[in-house]
Amino acid sequence: MDRTQLQNSFEAYFNELGYDIDWQRLTVPMDVHVIRKGDYLFQQGDFANRLYFLHSGLVRYVSVSDEGKEFTQTFAKSPRIIGSTKAMVTETRVLFGIQALEDSMVSSYTWQAFYAQMRHDIGFLECYAKFLERIFIVKEERENAFVKHSAERRYLDFCAAYPELKDSIPQQQIASYIGITPVALSRIRHRLKLGRG
Amino acid sequence: MDRTQLQNSFEAYFNELGYDIDWQRLTVPMDVHVIRKGDYLFQQGDFANRLYFLHSGLVRYVSVSDEGKEFTQTFAKSPRIIGSTKAMVTETRVLFGIQALEDSMVSSYTWQAFYAQMRHDIGFLECYAKFLERIFIVKEERENAFVKHSAERRYLDFCAAYPELKDSIPQQQIASYIGITPVALSRIRHRLKLGRG
DNA sequence: AGAAGGAGTTAACCTAGGTTAATTTTTTCT
DNA sequence: AGAAAAAATTAACCTAGGTTAACTCCTTCT
Known part of the structure; x- marks a missing residue:
């Protein structure tokens, strides 16, 4: 270049x-x-x-x-x-x-x-x-x-706002963006999966 | 005017x-x-x-x-x-x-x-x-x-940054500025008083 | 002055998320 | 492909701060 x-x-x-x-x-x-x-x-x-x-x-x-x-x-x-x-x-x-x-x-x-x-x-x-x-x-x-929003809501908003990042970057970085630990994010995802299933 | x-x-x-x-x-x-x-x-x-x-x-x-x-x-x-x-x-x-x-x-x-x-x-x-x-x-x-900082640290930083507000506005508004409830702020102040005494 | 509504404190209990650690899954490297 | 490293999950336990509620001080209003 x-x-x-x-x-x-x-x-x-x-x-x-x-x-x-x-x-x-x-x-x-x-x-x-x-x-x-x-x-x-x-x-x-x-x-x-x-x-x-x-x-x-x-x-x-x-x-x-x-x-x-x-x-x-x-x-x-x-x-x-x-x-x-x-x-x-x-x-x-x-x-x-x-x-x-x-x-x-x-x-x-x-x-x-x-x-x-x-x-x-x-x-x-x-x-x-x-x-x-x-x-x-x-x-x-x-x-x-x-x-104003819970960690779960912030995660959902992140997914909506950055659909292309959601699956292409490590989850721990999403966690660190929404202000929680990777462990907590994993728990939230688990909860969401149950809710949807 | x-x-x-x-x-x-x-x-x-x-x-x-x-x-x-x-x-x-x-x-x-x-x-x-x-x-x-x-x-x-x-x-x-x-x-x-x-x-x-x-x-x-x-x-x-x-x-x-x-x-x-x-x-x-x-x-x-x-x-x-x-x-x-x-x-x-x-x-x-x-x-x-x-x-x-x-x-x-x-x-x-x-x-x-x-x-x-x-x-x-x-x-x-x-x-x-x-x-x-x-x-x-x-x-x-x-x-x-x-x-990066705990609520206690945020409260101390607030007091340092706004010494003139610290005593002239209701505590509940300080609490709502640092992102906690009035009850939690009261607890923090109690803890700080003990620490200093 | 006396009533009434805020404001602050304290205590008991609750919960979301943190911490540590073991286990599994995925990625990366040679 | 197989080893090593990194990422994700799950479980057990902990803690800061939230919630509710009782009690005490103010203020402020009539």
């Missing part, structure tokens, strides 16, 4: 957000990262202040507690911007790592350099705002689910 | 976000809402697609589950933009209501009309993006706390 091909999928994504990005004006150096299944793009605690774009593959955002328990915050499928808005914007350490669930291809720019160029482009800003609205809404809906 | 005074506090807020808003260009009609302590600006399930600005007072975002249990998503103190980004942007029903904890003064614009005028202003867009970054980061940190 050369630079042009990478830019094409980047462009398609911005188009979908209603923006015709003008790559000619962008002189910031771009890095390319190839991540094998299971490997990390960056780890929790790193200074990951880059704008990453997932060209191909599937990743999860994984956050580990002081007691060493893993929690999956997000699954992200290409094409999509990935990374930590917080770490990008506030230059703090990132609260989660990004792990590839399939071999993945990612390009990246230093956020400060990228934004310094793009902030003068009104089309980009509108599109960036749209992106932020979108990720905020997802977080808000998730908060809502955590607070 | 007349329109000019209202705009002053609105302006001060945008200034803090790094933007000199030009009110002359804004011809959208503004509404003013006075909410008495305990009353609601809007209720969960409404189409609250307005941009609200809290000029004075204190509110909470309260979300109630199917079983009728209340959950406090956010406390917001003036001066601040309030409202539902989701309902504004996607024109869907809002997932929470906004209740005044003190007598409060709010002004509002129809989001679509407001945004239609402001989207051509690059300074506004930068500032809007900054606002979205900020509220996203808060949600992300809150998700992190819910998933």
